[in-house]
Each structure stands twice: as structure tokens, then as C-alpha cells.
Amino acid sequence: MLSEYISNGKNKSPLTPKSIDKMPHTLAGLSFKEWRDARKSNHKMRNIRWSVLVFMNLLFVFSFWLDLSVLEGSLSGSRLVGFYLMDPFNALQLLAISSTTGYVAMLTMNFFIGLATILIFWFIMGGRSFCSWMCPYHFLAEWAEKVHLYLVNKKKIKARTYHIGLRFVFLAGFILLAILTKNLVFENLNVVGIVSKGMIYGPSLLLLWVLAIILFEVFVSRRFWCRYVCPIGATYSLVGKLSPVAVKFEHDKCGYCLECQKVCLVPHELWFVKRGAATQDIHFVGSDCTRCGLCVDVCPGHALNYSVRGASSIM
């Protein structure tokens, strides 16, 4: 049971692809192209997600500006109506350094409660959901991504991809650096923190670093920071390994059009959408998925949907 939950059928032999008379566009009586493009302008989930993201980040800003005291602090560490929340990678670095210096004994109970709360909440909500539903940099990067794709489309620049596992090299490297230099090295480069604090406490020179990363994403590699570097995302992807909230894929509704992979931040997680790749009738998208819902919006056959894993077996 559990191993099935984890493996998600990757090592099984694939199902036989559907024949033309079983394909959803045939069943709907449309041409493949008509069927595929039917939901291209559907942005329901994206609009909901953007609203949540903007609302939460403005809540941070106005909690300080207007002294609302609802969500104080920043994405590095905050208090939601007095209840502490801690950024997990920041906390991980601090724990790594302070366990070598003995400072770990000084940390307050609020710190540990805040860390546990965040881990439990994002475990349930799907780990990297933080990225697409909370992270202000993700929001900026989505716009940069549009420009990048436009330039690639016009053949002005070449699309470059790298190995997805590099995130974990950065994750380990930043923790090692933290211990060696006795400093939260990543916090100085953390575009998420810089943008979040820039909005709340006023802009700083460090925004130039954010600009540099955005320009890199526009002209060199699509979503470079989120895909290959950000150790916060990598931490959340570990947190969300077994998350119940996930995007569910149903093979019988899929038309193998690959529209979902085109919009996805982590297309390797949608490995089963290709013709002849799915090994089960139902797959759940893996832990690198940010639950952004772009695939849910675009899927012409409604084969991809949010769901709670294991809910049917409990109910």
C-alpha cells in the first residue's frame, strides 16, 4: 500500500495506448485540434491562485503599514495572529549552524512550534504549494516566463534546460556553506526573502540581485531559479513527498495532447501524459509539483484535477 503510494507506478510496464475510437476528441465528436484548443483561454485556477498569493503578501505588508497585527514579520519568519511560523530552509540552516556551536539550546519554544506548524501545514497542502500559492518571487517569475516563452517562440533566444537534481546540490551546498562560514549564506541571496522584505520594509540594494535573476530567467533559461536553484522549493519538495493534496491524472480522459507539459514548471513530473507512458489508470503528480493548477486549467479532457490522495479509501 505505502510503497504504491510512494512509487506511483513508475517502474511498472505501461498500459496499452487508447485506440482512436476511444480518444476523448472522437467521443466528443470534434477534430483533435478543436478539442485540444478548447480550454486555452481558461484561467480559473490561475486567477484564484494569484488572488490568494497577492492577498497573503498584501496581508504581510498592511499588517505592518496599517498596524493590523494579523500577519506580522516576513516570509523568513512571521506571526499569524500571534502564532509563530518559520521558514523551513532558514530554520534548517540555523539548526545546522547552531548544533555545531551549541546555540541550539538557546532557541525558543516559539521557534520550534513555528517550524512544526509550517511543516505540518505544507505537508498536508502539498509541500511546494508554498511556491505557487505564497511565494512573491514565483509571481514575478511567471511574468518573466511569459516574456521568455515569447522570445523563444520568435526564435530570438535558445531554450536551455539543466538537470533537475541540481536543486539538491544547492540545498546541500548552502547548508554546508552555512556551517563553514557560520552565517545564513542563502538568506543574503534568497530572492523570496528579498522581495517579501522589500515590500514590507522598503526596497534595498539587494533588489538588484533579484533583477539579475529575473533577467537570467528571461534571456537564458526558463524559470531557472525555481527549477534548479531554490533550496526553499527543494526543502518543500521533500516535505511534500507523501502529501495527500495532489493533482490527479485519469488516463481514460487523456488525449495525449501534452498541453499540460507545455505550461508546467516541472514537466518531468507529468511523465505519464505521453502516449504509451501511463502505467496505471490513475496517477498522482509527484512532489516537485507546485499545485499551481496551470495544467488543470489547460487540460482539454479534464483529465487533471486537484484531489486528496487516499480519501476514497478512507471514506
Next chain:
Amino acid sequence: MDKEKKTIKRREFFKGSIAATAALTIFGASTFVLDRKAAEAMPREDFLRPPGAIDEENFLYGCIKCGLCVQICPVQAISLAGAGEGLGFGTPYIEPRLQPCDFSCDALQCVEVCPTAVLDFKPFKKVGANAVEKAAAQPGVDLSQVNPFEVQKVAMKEAVQMGKAHVNKNTCLAHQEEGFRGTPRGSDFKGVHRSPGKNEISASPLRDRTFDREICDLCITECPIGEKAIVQKLSRSGKLVPHVMDGCTGCGVCQMVCPTQQPSIIVEPF
């Protein structure tokens, strides 16, 4: 996945890892150098760490730069250092000439709110509890007349040690036997504080106040700690001058209110 594809993937990972390691080395080295510079520059006269700050070495990594201390401070005395200050990016500091800590939050809220205890509340908690115990144990004390919160908060603020004020005799008005009349820092100065003499609930702007003193003693009358921190004393040459006591907490209110062009009383951080 076939074998050839796997080899390509592995090579891609290997190449990426080398680039990542190079980048990480640069990040680490530059942080290390900048940090050293920041540590060498501390303590600095124009910046104080907030109350209860632990030693600088542990402070630099223990502070997660969340800014909760900044947000809770009612007089907004605390700011986060930018890239230019050379204090460690994003760490909190107080610039007392512009806005000192005037204890108008009553109970060291910036210290209490800090989740990683780089502003360490534990010693203050102990001091506060001891003070309440001591007050209650005094013979002939009517317990109903003792307000434990009041006792606690006074004891805690007196236990703060951000630095100690020093008077510059060459510029101090009292040392020149001069008085002061008017508004000390001009009519557009933004700093606020809670004046001990006025019995205010919250801080009010310094620009709204006017003083008229035969011999300038603003640093003495505006001190939130009182005679344990600073007193007026007759000097050997017969002048009435401010004299800083050992109870000075280094809050910097005197530094803000000092009416001379350059402050004649300056907090030197410990």
C-alpha cells in the same frame, strides 16, 4: 529510459554540479569577507543592536532577519540593515540619534518576540521575577499595593545593557554653562519619545515640545531610567553638569534630545 539517455543525463548533472559548486564557493567566500568586515566595524558608535542582543558572532547567524522586532516596536526605533551598512544584511539595528529606544513598549517587546533568541528574553524574565519576589518579601509591605507588572517592567528595563552614554565636555552646553530654549532638533524632526516628566501613555514627537532651561539638562530630565542612569552633579570647577551612572542602559534618548549640532552625549555600545 535507455542507456544512452541515462549517460547524457548523468553528464548533464555532473556539469551542472561543477557550475553549482563554483557559484556556491563565490557566494560563501563573499559572505565570509563581508561578514569579517562587518564584525571588525562593530561596535559602531552610530548603530546599536536592540536590547538583549547576544554577542555579535552568534548574532550574525542566529538572526533569521524576519523583522518581527522591527514590527513590534511602537516607536519604530529598529531598522533592518541594508547592503550598505555593513552590519550583516538584514540584521536589526537602532540609530539612536534619529530614533532611540525609549522603553515606551514597557516590557521589552522586541526581545520577547524574537523567535531565535538573538535578542534573549530569558535573563530579563529572571530579573523581572526576582524583582517581584523581592518586592513581595519586603517587611511591612501591603501586597495589594504592589503592582507586579509595574515592578517587573521597571526591573526589566533597568537590566538592559545596550551601551553606556558618554558626555563630550567640549561641546556639552552645561559644560559651557549655557542654557537651552526652544525645540531641540528643529520643527521637522521625526523622532518621538515618552517623556518621564509628562506621564504619557505613548510616545509623542519631540518637535511638539519646547524647553526653557537656565542650564541645559535635557539629557537628565528626558532619561527614561532616571537617577540610576544619569544625574546632575556639581563639577570640580563649580558647574552643574550631567553625570552618567552605571545604571545607564544605553537606550540613546539623551543622544536624540541633545540640542547641539553634533550630539554632545553619545552612547558607546558594549
